Amino acid sequence: MPVDVLGKITDKRIIARDTVRIVIDAPSVAENAKPGQFVMVSQSLPTFDPFLRRPIAISGAEWGRIELIVRVVGWGTAVLANSEEGDQLRVLGPLGIGFPPPAGHLALVAGGIGIAPLLFAGRNWAKSRLFYGETTADWICDLSREKSCEFDIATDDGSVGEKCNAVELLKKKIDQFEHVFACGPEPMLHAIAKLCKRKKIPCAVSLEERMACGVGACQGCTIKTKSGYRRVCKDGPVFDANEIIWEELDERPCG
Amino acid sequence: MSDLAVNIGNVRLKNPVMVASGCFGVGREYGELFDLSFLGGIVTKTVTLEPREGNLPPRVWETPAGMLNSIGLANPGISAFIETEIPFFRELDCAKIISIAGKNFGEFVEIIKKIDALDCIDAIEINVSCPNVEEGGLAFGTSPETVSGLVSTVRKITEKPLWVKLTPNVTDIAEIGRSAVDAGADALCAINTLSAMEIDIGRRVSRLGNITGGLSGAAIRPVALAKVFALHRALPDVPVVGIGGITEAGDAIAHMLAGASAVQVGSGIFRSPHLPIEVVVGIDQYCEFYDFPRAEDLTGALNIEE
Numbered sequence: 001m002p003v004d005v006l007g008k009i010t011d012k013r014i015i016a017r018d019t020v021r022i023v024i025d026a027p028s029v030a031e032n033a034k035p036g037q038f039v040m041v042s043q044s045l046p047t048f049d050p051f052l053r054r055p056i057a058i059s060g061a062e063w064g065r066i067e068l069i070v071r072v073v074g075w076g077t078a079v080l081a082n083s084e085e086g087d088q089l090r091v092l093g094p095l096g097i098g099f100p101p102p103a104g105h106l107a108l109v110a111g112g113i114g115i116a117p118l119l120f121a122g123r124n125w126a127k128s129r130l131f132y133g134e135t136t137a138d139w140i141c142d143l144s145r146e147k148s149c150e151f152d153i154a155t156d157d158g159s160v161g162e163k164c165n166a167v168e169l170l171k172k173k174i175d176q177f178e179h180v181f182a183c184g185p186e187p188m189l190h191a192i193a194k195l196c197k198r199k200k201i202p203c204a205v206s207l208e209e210r211m212a213c214g215v216g217a218c219q220g221c222t223i224k225t226k227s228g229y230r231r232v233c234k235d236g237p238v239f240d241a242n243e244i245i246w247e248e249l250d251e252r253p254c255g
Numbered sequence: 256m257s258d259l260a261v262n263i264g265n266v267r268l269k270n271p272v273m274v275a276s277g278c279f280g281v282g283r284e285y286g287e288l289f290d291l292s293f294l295g296g297i298v299t300k301t302v303t304l305e306p307r308e309g310n311l312p313p314r315v316w317e318t319p320a321g322m323l324n325s326i327g328l329a330n331p332g333i334s335a336f337i338e339t340e341i342p343f344f345r346e347l348d349c350a351k352i353i354s355i356a357g358k359n360f361g362e363f364v365e366i367i368k369k370i371d372a373l374d375c376i377d378a379i380e381i382n383v384s385c386p387n388v389e390e391g392g393l394a395f396g397t398s399p400e401t402v403s404g405l406v407s408t409v410r411k412i413t414e415k416p417l418w419v420k421l422t423p424n425v426t427d428i429a430e431i432g433r434s435a436v437d438a439g440a441d442a443l444c445a446i447n448t449l450s451a452m453e454i455d456i457g458r459r460v461s462r463l464g465n466i467t468g469g470l471s472g473a474a475i476r477p478v479a480l481a482k483v484f485a486l487h488r489a490l491p492d493v494p495v496v497g498i499g500g501i502t503e504a505g506d507a508i509a510h511m512l513a514g515a516s517a518v519q520v521g522s523g524i525f526r527s528p529h530l531p532i533e534v535v536v537g538i539d540q541y542c543e544f545y546d547f548p549r550a551e552d553l554t555g556a557l558n559i560e561e
Binding site for chain 1: 277278279280281284285288289300308309312313314315316317319320321322324326335472473474502516522524525526527528529
């Protein structure tokens with residue numbers, strides 16, 4: 001069951017360019033949070049700018065605290081990223097369905113800020129390996145605290161890790177895995193979905209969408225799937241890759 | 256504690272705060288967050304005769320102090336709604352209002368025939384003001400003749416209270432309101448969203464898949480207050496349900512002072528799920544502080560010197 005609470009920021013640090021990791025004291029959210037779920041977040045005193053909360057993936061939950069990774073992509077995320085230790089945030093969650101139980105060895109494939117929900121998955125399921133792609137070294141989140149999961153890094157310019165993308169990293173080792181979880185830009189997810197289909201490996205993708213309510217009431221964040229329109233916030237954000245009509249997502253006028 | 260109960264015609268609400276159509280489903284999701292019996296009433300997501308998938312995404316876009324939506328009346332159709340949603344909805348301990356829309360008079364009649372037998376429904380809100388559908392939405396709600404024809408048609412087939420939800424996208428909302436009341440409407444709900452759009456100038460495309468949508472949120476509150484005021488002034492004996500831009504208790508009180516007998520909270524819920532309860536508490540505090548023994552005394556209690 002989700003709850004709406006005020007939670008104090010107990011730790012905040014910059015972990016990449018324009019990217020912060022925020023730890024929030026919110027026991028009633030943390031105790032039910034599962035990898036793949038998200039929260040709707042705003043400042044404690046809501047303003048009209050932004051008017052709506054922002055959906056942010058949960059990247060960790062332990063000892064009554066949840067961890068969020070926020071990358072500044074607009075004004076709403078800038079407001080959140082500028083919050084300081086000791087400030088309170090409004091947190092509604094945990095929301096959405098999480099990742100399914102993995103079927104054996106698990107590959108986690110992250111593109112950019114898509115890393116956020118996959119860090120939680122990596123901590124939760126020991127038999128996993130993270131493939132993490134970014135454009136350049138500046139944007140790579142600091143993973144030095146991630147003890148439980150091994151990872152390979154790629155950047156488009158080769159400034160850190162291999163000079164390729166996350167899909168190419170995965171391709172080299174895909175035969176070692178029985179399940180793939182992915183989060184990142186839609187073209188990347190589409191490529192992974194195709195690869196997994198060819199290899200007959202189940203693949204779950206976590207999608208991002210603009211949301212109003214975040215709880216399934218307004219039907220604002222729907223996408224077209226093979227079983228009709230589905231709400232990303234309530235029926236997702238994690239979907240079986242085979243359910244997605246990728247061409248519909250690729251053709252979106254904006255997003 | 257003041258007496259918070261209000262009457263909209265012969266529908267009694269335990270307090271003046273309802274949730275607006277389209278923002279709340281039938282209450283399943285928000286019912287996980289708070290006890291729905293604190294609400295004066297729930298207006299369902301609009302139901303149509305046939306199932307509707309809704310409009311092409313993207314369907315929402317944030318704007319200054321508000322948001323656009325173009326959901327497009329996505330709903331399972333009245334038969335499936337009665338089968339899957341009514342069993343949940345009927346058990347709720349608050350007033351239950353069903354919002355309906357049709358492409359033509361015949362569809363409204365078909366829907367109401369199915370609803371009329373449902374004892375649990377306290378009132379029917381006729382949505383002739385949705386900006387996001389091609390037929391039966393704004394096209395109906397902007398014509399006094401069409402509103403009058405529709406209301407008198409459906410008035411003949413049901414005894415249930417009929418509330419008509421009006422659009423602000425007209426020159427004279429009171430004229431439309433009067434035509435609804437003269438044809439037999441029991442109450443007027445104002446306002447639905449304002450027709451609106453935003454443009455991505457980089458890609459030169461609309462922010463919404465349906466190109467245009469409806470604006471809601473704090474940004475429309477002053478517009479809504481003026482429309483409620485206009486309706487109450489023109490039709491002082493007709494109950495008005497004030498809707499538009501309520502994000503705190505004071506906004507609801509302003510609606511009532513402008514002439515509303517009750518209010519509906521809409522997109523403000525997305526910011527704060529507990530907003531309806533905060534509004535109920537705030538109205539009670541206001542009544543105590545300013546010595547209004549009953550919340551209904553707030554209706555039209557605006558001081559005007561002319």
